[in-house]
Amino acid sequence: MLKEITPLILTYNEAPNIERILQSLTWANKIIVIDSYSTDKTLEILHSYPQIEVFQKKFDSFASQCNYGLGKISSEWVLSLDSDYVLTDELIDEISALQAETAINSYSVRFKYCVFGKPLRGSLLPPRKVLYKREKGIYQDDGHAHRVVVEGNSIILYSHIHHDDRKPLNRWLSAQDRYMVIETQKLLKTPTSELSLGDRIRKRKIIAPLIILIYCLILKGGILDGWHGWYYALQRVLAEILLTIRLIEAEKLQN
Template sequence: MLKKITPLILTYNEAPNIERTLQRLIWANKIIVIDSYSTDATLEILYSYPQIEVFQKKFDSFASQCNYGLGKISSEWVLSLDADYILTDELIDEINALQAETDINSYSVRFKYCVFGKPLRGTLLPPRKVLYKPEKAIYQDDGHAHRVVVEGNSTILSAYIHHDDRKPLSRWLWAQERYTLLEVKKILETPVTELSLGDRIRKQKILAPLIILIYCLILKGGILDGWHGCYYAFQRVLVEIMLAIRLIEAEKLE
């Protein structure tokens, strides 16, 4: 099955991450990378792998970048990855054992969030469709994130991807600044009846940070992961506080 798959990766200044991601993709005959004009060592790392084809496109949205990337895929299957997704040995073996001729058009994978390389017991990351037939798929923006819609049957694999982002805190804060603005727009412009339970709680502003702290440390077992679990919980609480402040600001400026 692996020979029928082309990995697709989006990059922008991913030098702290991309090497570890690529090392788990040495089985691929071709890797497509859509780069948003990186200014760090990302391109140098990418060009050191002969099977990688790099296409540069100015970033406008994640969905637009991904759909552009799908247009570069000629294989039967695409494996869509972020630049900080690390395939586990178990997942590679599971994918390789899949039957290429099947009525399944997409496979979802669960994640283990890593803090400085250590996988945590729990995460807020939901399963994501990462392996699918490109001609059946299209990406849509969803707040700060994006999701792929794939026609036909889907199932979930049993092994995990490690989400292991090692970019510095300053870059993380820069990203959250952008993400919270998009999330505020989504929350305020979507009718309440169409919002998820999580977004309804966020719209109340005060409760979300407290709920996330309890959820990450207690319900997801983060406290058992020591300082790694606390670090993750504090990250998520900070994001919710930033989002709450942005919501207050947006409502007062209306």
């Protein structure tokens, strides 16, 4: 089935990450990259791989970038990836054993979050639909994130993708603050009855960072991962604190 798949990747200044995902895609005949006008060495790295086609588009939203990318793909199947993902050998073997002609229209994959290359026992990352039939999928924005909506049957694969972001902390902080502005608008504009349990807790503000700390360290076993687990837990707590501050600010400005 691998020959029927085209990987799709979004990039913007991903030089610290992009090499690792590309090294796990050497089996692909063609890779489509939608770049938001990177200014670091991302394009230099991409152009060193002959099977990569790069299209540049000014960023407006993740869903818009992905839907634009789908229009550049002609294969039946799409493998939608972030620049900080790494496909495990087990996942590649599992995908290669799939049948191209099937009643299944999409496959979801579980993630292992990595801190400086070390996979953690658990994280907040849910399974995500990453492999699907191109003609069945369309992307929609969901808060600061995005998701693909795929018609028809879907199953979860057994193997994992590693999420291994090595960008500097200042890039992470800047991105999280932008994301939390968008999340704030989503939480304030969406009726509480339509929010997930997690988002309802986040809307309560102060309690969410404390719950996240306990969830990451105890329920997800992060305390057993040593300083890597603490690093991840503190990252997630910091992100929730940013959201809490943004929520308080937005609510006060409305009064």
